[in-house]
Amino acid sequence: MSSSSGPLSAQCEQILAAIKQYERSGQTDRTQRIGLVQSLNKLALRLKDPREAIFDHFTNFVETCNLRALLELRVPETIPREQSMTAKELAAKVGADEALIVRLMRILTVTGIFEMVGPDEYAHTPFSLAYLEGHEVDFFKLMCDEILVNTSRLPEYFREVGRKDTMSMTSNPFAWGNNSDGKSFFEIISQDPRRIKQFDIAMSTQDSVLPVLGMYPFGTELAGVPDTETRPLIVDIGGGRGQSLLQIKQQWPDLKGKLILQDRPMVLNSFPALPGIEKMPHDFFTPQPVKNAHAYYIRRCFHNWTDAHCMKILEQIVPAMASDSRILIGEMVVPEYGSERPGNVEDMTCYWMDQAMFTFGGRERTESDWKKMFESAGLKLVKIWRSQASSQTVLEARLN
Structure with missing residues (x-):
């Protein structure tokens, strides 16, 4: 929005003009608001003494x-x-x-x-x-209790374990910090009812505030696809309680074709039947039983896992795909140098979330990371459908 070079007074005038425009617009545009905040932060940074800023x-x-x-x-x-x-x-x-x-x-x-x-x-x-x-407070508590406490010990971890990126779900800063090397995040917190309850609450509330819609236009991209009487329309893999499919159905009630919700039996059995949605128990590390679906949709799963685990998930889906099937992955995309920033603002969420994933073996990925993974699985990245002023996306991949 404003340059961080040139006279301070000129930068202030640019920000003032943007503020006046924001006020005229009714102060409802989230992208404008975030842009203003970041411009003011850049101005404040120029006024700071670098050594004082350490504190x-x-x-x-x-x-x-x-x-x-x-x-x-x-x-x-x-x-x-x-x-x-x-x-x-x-x-x-x-x-x-x-x-x-x-x-x-x-x-x-x-x-x-x-x-x-x-x-x-x-x-x-x-x-x-x-x-x-706010729902965010539950996630704040989880981040403080399970992530911050371990990331604050990274210097000690590097001295003892080595200066390595985390590539394991069972040998990482979280397992090390809990004196439980060889166990996963979920195995460790499941030993304490308070911790697993806090995790479940935080994940359910956090999921409710992260967007499903506003990126991939299911209603137009899947409208008029062939053979909907014999081919499922959307298979939501690891779809939890069906929150994504319910939102898609509500937004586009005229979509034709079967909607299938897959997750572990314990998840699917924890809530009643959903109208117009078929429940199907499935572990996404095993072969995909639904063949030739128009869309295989996976939201907020990949960032929890290492590249090797993500490759295994993709390898279970690819053999089930028809030539015109697509895989839709709802995840963040970490910006690279010179890459697109929706709304020309920097969404910091992907950076601190990647740090959280680092603690127990997962990661947020760049566009280059996604392309490499897709190519290794016999897929090609067709398009990244981005949300406004956010790192949230839907990545569309098809058979190569």
């Missing part, structure tokens, strides 16, 4: 840790939404030391998460209320 990392780190601690103490939900509460009152309510509440709150009032309205007296802001209302 910004401490601010971010302590803010994150204190927020997680306050969530554990149930402080955000204890403060009335439209009233204030003193540290003494909070301490009595949550069973903590008054001095502890004061110390945890200090940085969070300065950074604007909470508001200090009097001596050691606090009130909510829109940012603290988000920890009561």
Whole structure:
């Protein structure tokens, strides 16, 4: 949106013009808003002394840790939404030391998460209320408890294990950090009911906020395909509780053809029948039983696995494909140098998510990574269907 070179005053004028345009547009365009935030961040960076900026990392780190601690103490939900509460009152309510509440709150009032309205007296802001209302808070807790605690030990991990990228689901920073080398992430957290419950809640809430629609136009791309009476239209592989197929059906009710939802039996048995959707137990590491479907759809699965595991998944699907079948993979695409940024803004999600995947053996992938994987499986990347101002995509691949 604005240049990070040239006079500071010129950069400010460019940002001011963009803000005025944003206000005229009704302040509803997400791409414009994110672009403005990133422009202001670039301006702030130019004003910082590089050595002083090192200490910004401490601010971010302590803010994150204190927020997680306050969530554990149930402080955000204890403060009335439209009233204030003193540290003494909070301490009595949550069973903590008054001095502890004061110390945890200090940085969070300065950074604007909470508001200090009097001596050691606090009130909510829109940012603290988000920890009561947003699905993201469950994912925040999971990232702090399972990912941050292990990534913070990477220097020790590199000294002890070696300076290696993670290529294993059972030998990685997460397994090492839990003293459980040889076990996967799921095997480790499943030993603790609290941890597996937190994971299940975080994944279900996170999945509800990540887009299914707005990328691949199922309604137009699959309209009028042949033989829908004998060939399934969409097979949703590893599709969980059917949230993707339900959204597709709602958006395009006139689509013709069978919709099949595949997942492990324990998943499919956990919810009732879905109208117009056939449940089918299936492990995606075994041969695909549905032949000649028009679309084999897999959303938010590949990033959990190593390249070798992803290749095995593809190798189970390819033999089942007809010459005009397509594989649709809903995943992020990490930008490379000079590659397309939807909306000309940088979506940071793919970078921190890749770090999370690194911890237990998965990864987010670049376009080059995807092309290489598809080619190895006998496929070709036809198109990347991108969402606006986001790394979320649907990658379309067909037989080579």
